[in-house]
Each structure stands twice: as C-alpha cells, then as structure tokens.
Amino acid sequence: MSKIETNKALVKRLLDEIWGREDFSHVEEFIAFPYTLFNDPNDPWDGQSLDRDGFVERVRKSRAPFPDQKFTVVHWVTDETQVAIAWTWDATHKGDIPGFPATGKTLAMSGMTVYPVIDGKITGHWQVADRLTIGQQLMANKA
C-alpha cells in the first residue's frame, strides 16, 4: 500500500472499530497516545491531550446518549501526513446531554475532521461539527 492508502486505512479503523463498535482491543495499532484534540469547539474535551484511559472515556461518554449513531464519510482527502474527511452523522437522541434530557428525536449533523499521522499512527484531530444545527433540531417543537 502507498503511504496515502496506509494513512486512509488508519482512519477507517478509527471510525469502524472505535466509533462504530467501541472495540479498543487494537487501538494502539493506529492511535498514538497522548491523543490531542487540537481544535474541536464545544466538545467537552476540546484542547486536551488524552492518555488511553481518557481517550476511551471520551468515546464512551460521547456515544452514550446516541447509541445508534452512524458516521458516513462523504469526502476523503489524503496526503502523506494527514487525512481529511467530510462526514455526516445520524443518531437517535436516547440519552441525556447537558441542557437536553433524552428526546427520542432523530438528529442529523455534518462535520469535517483532519487527522495528522506521525510514524504510522493518528496523533489527534482538528475538527468542526455543525453543532448549531443540532441545537436547532433539539429546540424545534416535536412534530
């Protein structure tokens, strides 16, 4: 595989094993710790560098209110040292989040993320998610 294909494969494993299935058994093969949230506005861990335990905690707590959440990658842009993805996110709001007890609503959001890759592992991310749209969906009157 080319370096570009190798880098892309790392992000596919992050999305599938970690965000898809909460399977952390091989996480050290594609994530370097500490894992840094260089930019992720309004994420509770924005700006932090997480060790393995902190990384696992963030994934579990982020997924808990949205157990059926699904990321779909719309665009991949990959070079020798970074992977950028444009994605959509779909989920049912089944658990409480700050300010919003579970509503049961179906939510949809888009976002983009860039992952730096150093020595064959992802070292963190720089991300923007369309959280304004989520707020609008949560505040809208139920249909």
Added chain:
Amino acid sequence: MSKIETNKALVKRLLDEIWGREDFSHVEEFIAFPYTLFNDPNDPWDGQSLDRDGFVERVRKSRAPFPDQKFTVVHWVTDETQVAIAWTWDATHKGDIPGFPATGKTLAMSGMTVYPVIDGKITGHWQVADRLTIGQQLMANKA
C-alpha cells in the same frame, strides 16, 4: 508544478483575490460556473448552484457585515482532485446580520472546507463552520 500544487494554488487565489480583496477580475481562471454549495449548513445560499452574478452577490453580501474579516488556513490537505482546508476566521461585527444588529464585537470562528477541482477549476464547496460559537459570542453580554 505538480497537480497537487496546481490545485492548492487555485484555492489560494480564491482566498486571496475573492475573499480577501473582492477582486473578481480573474475569477473565471480558477472558478467554474455554476459554482455549487454542496453542503454549507446555515449559509443562506446552501444547496444552490450559482452563476457568476450569484457568486459575486454571495461574496459581497457575506462580507458586508464583516469588512475586516480574515481567513487563516491552519491545515492544507490536497490530492489530485480536491483541496481540504482547516481555517480560522477573525472579524469585527460592523454590519447587521439577521437577528443581530451590528455589535462592534470581535468574533472568532473555525471551519473546514473541501473544494473539488475539475478540469483545473474549483466547482464548488462542501463546508462546515462553527456557527454555534458565533451565536454564543453574539449573545454573550458585552465585556
């Protein structure tokens, strides 16, 4: 120049000539019309395909309330057919926007954009901007 360098140069011209200086005199050299906003949630032109006049109108109307706005590219990720950028935006809120008359506040936001390149020109964009943070900044009490 490699195709990757050529693609990157197109986006640099878009940011410099169009968003930086509202200089549309050479826009046809790097933008293909219609220019499509494939995804740009809460942008008034989201989903539209703009001809040259519509493209110019969007840039002028978007910049009008923020005449000193500045985009700073934090990350570039470029391949043979796309350019992704992660950026920060700084501006002074000097003109009215819907729901918010000019406040004079200094605003800061981050975002990411992916530009597809076909036949040597940018054909549109897929973008997410952190508009929630702008809302929080506008609603916060003045210091």
